[in-house]
Amino acid sequence: MTGASREAFDRRVDSALGDPVLQEVISSGQDYMQALQEQAKAELDWPAWLDAVEAVRSHTIAHLDFYAAQFADNVERLGGRVCFAADAAEAREYVAALVKRKGAKLVVKSKSMVSEEIGLNRALEEAGAEVVETDLGELIVQLAGERPFHIVAPAAHKSLAQIRDLFSTMAGEELAADAGVLTTFARHVLREKFLTADIGISGCNFGVAATGTVVLVTNEGNGRMTTTLPQTHVVVMGVERLVPDLQSLEPILAVLPWAGAGERITAYVTAITGPRRPGDGDGPEELHVVLVDNGRSSILGSKYEKILHCIRCGACLDACPVYRKIGGHAYDCAYPGPIGAVLSPLLDGLERHPELPFASSLCGACSEVCSARIPLADYLLELRADAVAAGGGSASWTAGFRGFAEATRRPRAWALGERVAKVALRPFERHGSVRWGPGLLGLWTRSRDFPPWARRSFRELWRSRRPSGS
């Protein structure tokens, strides 16, 4: 875990920790969300609902081939087109080709994490279209040229003043630093975009296999705009985002809004079943669904399969004490936080994100709050084991743990090691503690005192107390 990747990671961490405004924004956001989630747990039989979510998700993933086929059949039967994208490139190419074929000048997007994962915006811009994010959070990070900071609240890190500046640049005039004023400005600008866009691209919270329905869970209404006004609607979704049927949505809709936004239900849940039909007064003429694999099928059947159960609620980010310090950008991937620390190495390869599995104290807060009961902390441990098995461990750690393991089997050698360490540490002890030390110890003492080695170890004390031993 050294080299350029680690250095870049450390720089991102330092930049987050060095920003007191950001620190305050992240922790107050977490405090707020956690309080609301506690309210949910008081109101609902939370464990029972999580059991239900888990039952639906594990069943769907176990039969994903069936449900993907059924979903695709139904979308096509209703007059939609389905693209089966094996990887990011195939998904980008399909949508870019559509943009070119339609001669589309303007594409409006509602929130889609998969589009961030596959780098869709750039491909569409290269195909000649202006791409406008319409979720306010996504718009803010688009204007700032950044990645989403949080999977539910993409601009959670931006202060009012920063957003005012971004919107003022867009407006060409100075706007007031008032959330209401800025929201109204965005409404007017984006309304124009919705009315003139050629293509609307949305994500998909859940696809209902039995009916071919695309379900969007949103608050702002941009999801409805994107899927109502432009003549062509493109859905970009991970292939695992399916449920068997409408009833299966019940537990998910009970849990997701609480876990993700701290509310009973979002302002809008939209269920789209096919394109506009003859006689319909509005709605898109064309519907395209891009089912994205991009590494998901290789997770199926592996020890990491439950990561595909994720419902993207973001509760793990709101609970994580590491995220609380380093924020979403330190992860440098489409999916930040604990879910991203597991999912990104699985989708992009461990070599692309070597530090992510190690950027955790393994406290288990993520596993504890997960709406889909994904053992995130255990998965981080598995990824660490995979990294070591793939030869990713440093030579000194590898040798160190080899020696450690040998010593654990030899209590006398272990005790001797303790005595050696005691003697070695002594020169660094001052007034009953160690304030500076070399090597690994130095990484500790940089910010913390280290306790003095005991004059006599417990095993030595025990022997003198009971000469016969036990």
Added chain:
Amino acid sequence: MNRAAFLARLRRPPGADQRGVPVAPRPRVQRPPLGDAQRLSLFAARLKALGVVVEESATLDAARLAVERLCDARGWARIACAPSLRWPGIRDRWVEDARDAQFGLSAAACGVAGTGTVVLRHGGAARRGYSLLPPVTGFFVYRPDIVDSLGDVLRTLAAETTALPPCITFVSGPSNTADIAGVRCVGVHGPGEVFVWVIACGE
């Protein structure tokens, strides 16, 4: 990638033969059913908590009158709704196109007490835009159409034998966001104000 190859990769274990039709699990979290009065009061309470103005009307005509009074009070001249929902009282104010309407009115298929939700079935003349494009929107909900939970709606929809409408929208309160520095603002893209008239008797 072609469809067959794509789906084959999703088989578990990959490449195995396709199995029979799976039976979806039906996990149910039991909640005691609500009584009629309880259901209505919860529906109203949830809506109010979301910032929705709720009024009870004895009849459809009473609800229409309430709409007229609201439109007069606000000075609205352009009201969008499906032709079947219109009435003569304010005939000069109806508009087809919701884009420049000041108010949009829709008939809800049902209401959900537990979440303060109105359920809209779009398609045909029941446009999506009526509840989306104007700055203020309103809904007529018949009291017998109010159910306890979203699960009740989903189960009813699943039992329908004909295809679902092209769009069903579950509306719970005004369009809102907290994306700007965590401050809750309403009326982001959709309506910032929502009215619900609960009509006591069926048509």
Added chain:
Amino acid sequence: MSVRASLMVTCLGDALFPRVGVAAVRVLEALGVRVDFPRAQTCCGQPAFNSGYRDDARRAARAYLRAFAGSEHVVSISGSCAAMVRDKYPALFEGRPEAHEARALAARTFELSEFLVDVLRVDDLPVTRHARATLHHSCHTRRTLGVVEQPERLLGMVEGLQYVPLPRAQDCCGFGGTFAVTMPVISTAMVDEKVDHILGTGADLVVGLDMSCLMNIEGRLRRRGSALEVRHLAEVLAQGWAR
């Protein structure tokens, strides 16, 4: 017939905090437990396990299985080490000859406060300590072992002790084993917030169930110039025990 228990002193406890082991033995013996100390014990293997070195962790764990083979109960002064044995050993040896032994050891291993409350059914203690005390619930104790109330109940039995709950008690102190030195900057930021909350309670004593977390917290307190007393629960009970 008296209860027998083997003390799991842990590698850190043995070398750095033998006083905690001594205190635990005193408390257990005062409650009538026959305590032994299997001298073949060294380390449970968690550092290797958490760093991804599964084979090395398994070798350490195998030595632990042997060390505690004859124990009736195993009582650990570290919730995290107890959690390693209880939660990770069975999986570590799944499908191996030691699988049964690993499950059996997991079943008879306890964290100290858990052992006192759940096994010994302690509901009254002859302990006095005049202090305003807060408690750090260590993550593995809380989440993996599910031990949350037990230490609070024990502190509630201490005469003269005023218990002040710690705000954001659920948050990790930032120790995380090797995390403290592989990600020292993040770890320090985490322990800083923990220390802020501790100081904010106005407590004059911080009690914990795991010396690794307490070493982290105390190390940061001292570096920040605070002399606030930091103690393992066993020490609080042993020191205040009526003689």
